[in-house]
Amino acid sequence: MILFDYIVNLSIFSLMVSTPLVIHSFISRKPLGKIRIVGGVYAGIVSIILVILSIHHEGYSYDIRYAPVILVYAYLGPVAGFITGSFALALRLITGDNWLPAIVGWSVIVVAFTFVSFLATRFHPVKRILLLYGSYILIYIITVPLIFHVIRDNSFFHVQYLIFVLLGVIVGVLLIESYMKLHRLNFKYSNMFKMVAATQEELKETLSTLEESEFKYRLIAENTSDLIMVVNKDHSISYFSPSHELVLGYKDTDLKEFELYHFIHPDDVHLCKNTLEKLIHHKEAQSMELRFKHIEGHYVEIESRCMPVKGEENTIEHIVIISRDISERKKAEEFLLQSEKLSIVGELAAGIAHEIRNPLTTIKGFVQLYKNEDRPLEFTELLLTELERIETITSELLTLGKPQAIQMNRTNLRELLENTLELLSPQAHMNAIQFRANFEEHPFFVIGEKNQLKQVFLNILKNAMEAMKDGGVIDIKLQKGPRNECLITFKDEGCGIPEELIPRLGEPFYSLKEKGTGLGLMICQKIIKQHHGTITYKSKVKEGTLVEIKLPLAEEKAY
Known part of the structure; x- marks a missing residue:
């Protein structure tokens, strides 16, 4: 129991x-x-x-x-x-x-x-x-x-x-x-269930946000006039925006059949490759101007901004290239360039007329002397020299004022600077200004458009002369710089520019001169940028202004 x-x-x-x-x-x-x-x-x-x-x-x-x-x-x-x-x-x-x-x-x-x-x-x-x-x-x-x-x-x-x-x-x-x-x-x-539920909710919110962001970006990408392109590290293309059909005429299916460099002008391929390699090396955004081939055969001027997309371990996974058709802007710049040329021609007219009149007076006097004395011409060489000088000055004036197609050729900077100084010498003498040139013996060849570079030098020298109302000396130096580039400097003894105004130099319609338009320096900066160079200004009031131009030298080759 x-x-x-x-x-x-x-x-x-x-x-x-x-x-x-x-x-x-x-x-x-x-x-x-x-x-x-x-x-x-x-x-x-x-x-x-x-x-x-x-x-x-x-x-x-x-x-x-x-x-x-x-x-x-x-x-x-x-x-x-x-x-x-x-x-x-x-x-x-x-x-x-x-x-x-x-x-x-x-x-x-x-x-x-x-x-x-x-x-x-x-x-x-x-x-x-x-x-x-x-x-x-x-x-x-x-x-x-x-x-x-x-x-x-x-x-x-x-x-x-x-x-x-x-x-x-x-x-x-x-x-x-x-x-x-x-x-x-x-x-x-x-x-665990709460965590899973919370994670699922976060994933839903994240997915919703991503879908919304993707919709917005796709809306922008598919409706913008800018050309958006995604390039891989091997320069193959993984995405084209629909705007390529509007600007270049290609459909999306046509674009995927070709490589990137198929659409670029042969002369610009080297620049494009160097820019992309520089972006990958420095991991920083880069800009460039290229010519893209239209489906009809002609080329369209394109300005591109290349931006790196970084992945794991801070390595470049993709490159986003956003481009814009700048054909109309180029036409406007050409119009401004031609207007500035005509302005320079007008301002040089008085000095050139004075310079032409001197040899004509010499020729006329000797011809009248021989005519009165009924003698054969004994000073033939002198007369021919004066006539050649007239021909040189008028040719330079016509070349400057005449519209010409842009051709990037191998150009000798030393000769170009000497010709520019000779063209401005009459006006300089009239204003008691002396040019002091100091050129290194090293050959200085660049790939550029001769008339555009001459216009830059004319603009800078003309500004220097206008700043020196009491006369003086303008120093022009040409020397070799680091990293296979040349350095051109112009130093005047003019009134100078306040330091706070220097950053505004080059802005359109901003000028320190009473009747200036501000387009001269703007065009100078544009031309130097097109030649892959830089232009900088240093100045102090009553001490003068220093202008430095750096241009990449062309590869040397035997002649």
């Missing part, structure tokens, strides 16, 4: 332990350690029920009320354990006799369990249960059979009872540990 009672007690105890765990899993996600007081009260109620179901033998009551006490001390701490033990003790005193063993045993157990709980705070609950149960066995043996002589002659009964309590503890541990493990797994998977 006692064994049957033990089994009934263990079954009821198992049910009472598992029921709140199951309920707790549905209504709360808090771990057991967060409900200490409530857990202690419930365990106390369980102890009361176990006391009611206690086994009576030889006038003594036996139950497993200390099984929940041990479990509560291990999992919920001393406070909850004290509450549970108090419930069990109270009912035990009400329903049973022999209070002294119950009170003494309970007191010793509470003190011992509290002490063990504090010592084993950092232990796993299972280890704490082993210590608590060991303490319980020791206290039970000392107090029950030895001190109070309870069923002292039947040791098997005590062993059976201790095993009965142990089984209750084991059942409780298995149920609670299983629940806690499931709770941890549930908590872990719940967090």
Whole structure:
């Protein structure tokens, strides 16, 4: 019968332990350690029920009320354990006799369990249960059979009872540990689910943003008049914008059949390759002007801006080239260039007329002298020299004023500067200005348009002369610079330019002269840029102005 009672007690105890765990899993996600007081009260109620179901033998009551006490001390701490033990003790005193063993045993157990709980705070609950149960066995043996002589002659009964309590503890541990493990797994998977849900939401938002951005960029790319092209590192093309058909006449299917350099003028291929290689090397945006072939055969002037697209490890993965048709702008620039030429011709007219009149006077005087004396011409060489000078000056004037097609040829800068100085010499003499040329012996050949470069030199020298109202000296130097380039400098002794105004030089319609248009320097900068050079200005008030021009030298070749 006692064994049957033990089994009934263990079954009821198992049910009472598992029921709140199951309920707790549905209504709360808090771990057991967060409900200490409530857990202690419930365990106390369980102890009361176990006391009611206690086994009576030889006038003594036996139950497993200390099984929940041990479990509560291990999992919920001393406070909850004290509450549970108090419930069990109270009912035990009400329903049973022999209070002294119950009170003494309970007191010793509470003190011992509290002490063990504090010592084993950092232990796993299972280890704490082993210590608590060991303490319980020791206290039970000392107090029950030895001190109070309870069923002292039947040791098997005590062993059976201790095993009965142990089984209750084991059942409780298995149920609670299983629940806690499931709770941890549930908590872990719940967090994972939340993370996955949050990640999915972020991915949806990111995808939505990307789709919106792609739509906007595609809307821009497909409706802009600019030419947008994506080039790979090997210079193959991966994307053409639809605007290529509008500007160049090619359809998208036609463009994909050819390489990039198929559309570029043969003379501009070298420039394009160098620009793209420079972009990859320096990883910085570059600009260039090219001629693209139209489907009908003619070439369209294109201005391109090349921008690198960096990938992993800061390497260039793609190059985005945004180009614009500048044919109309080129025509406007040509018109401005021709207007500036005519302006220069007009300003040089007085000096040139004076220069032509001098040799004509000489020729006329000698011809009249020979006519009056009826003698043969003895100064033929002198007359021919003067006539050649007239021819040179008029040819230079006509060349400057006459519109000509732009042809980039190998040009000798030394000769070009000498011819320019000779053309301006009459006007310089009239204004008490002297040219002081200092040219290195090294040959200076560039690839350029001779008339355009001459116009740049004329503009700069003319500005220098206008700044020197009291006359003076203009120094012109031609020397070789670093990185296979030549350096041309013009230094005057004029009134100078305030430093804060220097950055505005070259702006259209901005001029420091009373009747200036501001187009001269703008055209100069444009011409030098077309020749892949640079032009800079340095000036101080009352100290003069220094203009520096750098142009790339042409490759040397034998003649």
